[in-house]
Amino acid sequence: MPLNASKLADAVMARCDELAACSEDEHRVTRRFLTPPMREVHDRLSGWMKAANLEPRVDNAGNLIGRRASTHLDRTLLLGSHLDSVPNAGRYDGVLGVLIGVAIAEAIIDESLPFHLDIIGFSEEEGERFSMPYLGSSAVAGRFDQNWLARTDRDGNTVSDAIRQFGLRPEDIGDAEFSTDHVIAYVEPHLEQGPMLEQAGLPLGVVTGIAGQSRLRLEFAGTAGHAGTTPMLGRSDALLMASEFIVEVSSLGRQTTGLRATVGRVAAAPNAPNVIPGRVELSLDVRHVDDLVRERAINDLLATGNRIAKAAEGIFSVLETNANAAVSMDADVSKLLIASIHECEQRPLELFSGAGHDAVVMAERFPTAMLFLRHPGGVSHHPDERAERDDVAVAIEVLCQFVRNLAKQHQPNQVSSS
Numbered sequence: 001m002p003l004n005a006s007k008l009a010d011a012v013m014a015r016c017d018e019l020a021a022c023s024e025d026e027h028r029v030t031r032r033f034l035t036p037p038m039r040e041v042h043d044r045l046s047g048w049m050k051a052a053n054l055e056p057r058v059d060n061a062g063n064l065i066g067r068r069a070s071t072h073l074d075r076t077l078l079l080g081s082h083l084d085s086v087p088n089a090g091r092y093d094g095v096l097g098v099l100i101g102v103a104i105a106e107a108i109i110d111e112s113l114p115f116h117l118d119i120i121g122f123s124e125e126e127g128e129r130f131s132m133p134y135l136g137s138s139a140v141a142g143r144f145d146q147n148w149l150a151r152t153d154r155d156g157n158t159v160s161d162a163i164r165q166f167g168l169r170p171e172d173i174g175d176a177e178f179s180t181d182h183v184i185a186y187v188e189p190h191l192e193q194g195p196m197l198e199q200a201g202l203p204l205g206v207v208t209g210i211a212g213q214s215r216l217r218l219e220f221a222g223t224a225g226h227a228g229t230t231p232m233l234g235r236s237d238a239l240l241m242a243s244e245f246i247v248e249v250s251s252l253g254r255q256t257t258g259l260r261a262t263v264g265r266v267a268a269a270p271n272a273p274n275v276i277p278g279r280v281e282l283s284l285d286v287r288h289v290d291d292l293v294r295e296r297a298i299n300d301l302l303a304t305g306n307r308i309a310k311a312a313e314g315i316f317s318v319l320e321t322n323a324n325a326a327v328s329m330d331a332d333v334s335k336l337l338i339a340s341i342h343e344c345e346q347r348p349l350e351l352f353s354g355a356g357h358d359a360v361v362m363a364e365r366f367p368t369a370m371l372f373l374r375h376p377g378g379v380s381h382h383p384d385e386r387a388e389r390d391d392v393a394v395a396i397e398v399l400c401q402f403v404r405n406l407a408k409q410h411q412p413n414q415v416s417s418s
């Protein structure tokens, strides 16, 4: 392997361990938006950035950005991911992508680039503290809604308070925006959080698109009654209806290629051992890269819910619906990423992401691509989350190649192809 990718990968792994200690909880990794451990993360990362000849700054959305400025073009390549975590998280989700970015800057420290190189650690992707994901990347993409500043966490602090307590100015959050012209591309390295690369025996994947997602709150209403005196025949049991429905959801998910359909939460009322359930509320999460397939699945499942309720003399209702459309990654940037993987004598797997990422928001505004790393065991949002050092080394090698290829396209005497 050329360059010192292997040594840099060792440093990335050690730094992931070091940042895992920056946590709100003593024995587990929990790092929500702009809580005190985030400052520790910024301090350590800023030191590593400076050593990689990157100039760190924190914008007013709490994103940490280390820049290697170029004198040629006033345009930038953004590389990175997020620094926040879910409660009781693993040590790689998000952080790994930022640290790989810093490793790239270290690897090419002596090479001059025709554009700025920005390594970004987004302040918030998971949406844990304010039940609102992508706060950091939304500010960079100019999609931050000023009304979000008034959202409160469970302690009554607003987003605005959190930003101010971190020493930043919420009133100037608009300054965090990058203009469309300024950004050549955003590339996010991230753990796959799924089994596809491991099954294919490959270290790296290029994301074609991020699945659209619908989230619904549904309810089956039947008739509550005495568990001992009500005959079995003719009961209108809401939990039984919900159970039939859940089986149908899973069945449609298995029959439809690429569909993910999940009932993750069920609440029965009155939820007593000796009462026939009269009412059941349930969640439904449906995802697919093709919005039409997702919408058709929702329609089918709602029809199924109605049919089940009717047969049991119950009522089926939709209480709430949220939906995000699928997002495609940029074809040109992804193509260059794939070419860079081949040049490093690796075979890429093209795959879609079932999970949301900062790339969802960034792709609305900038040419965006994602590089997935093999995820041994596929367990994520969990302390058992793992990453392989050798895969990290390959990712560093590939992304260095990518940066050099992009630099060739943007040499001052070349016609820009982005």
Ligand SMILES: [Zn+2]
Pocket: 082, 093, 094, 125, 190, 357
């Ligand atoms: Zn993540």
